[in-house]
Amino acid sequence: MVFVxxxxxxSISKVKKVxxxxxxxxxxxxxxxxxxxxDNILRFECNDNIVEKVxxxxxVIGFECEAL
Structure with a gap:
């Protein structure tokens, strides 16, 4: 599955932080x-539903994130 x-x-520096x-x-x-x-997309490919965890x-680490 793909989650977006x-x-x-x-920025790259923020990517390096996470x-x-x-x-x-x-x-x-x-x-x-x-x-x-x-939308500064973060895309995951995995078998489990990880939406809530992401x-x-x-x-927790100080960034905004919402499922699309």
Missing amino acids: FKTNID TPKLNRLFPNTKWNFDLEDC IFLMK
Whole structure:
């Protein structure tokens, strides 16, 4: 499944801040940011429904995130 999120992560430095946390919490997923998209998209490919976990993690570390 593919999950798509709108975020306020708009720079490489912010991506670098969340990368270790995303890798640690979601080790068996593929994910990437599209910073050129107006919604600063975060896209996940995985088998489990991780929507709530992703939104919670992003808010805990200080970023906005909503499922699209």
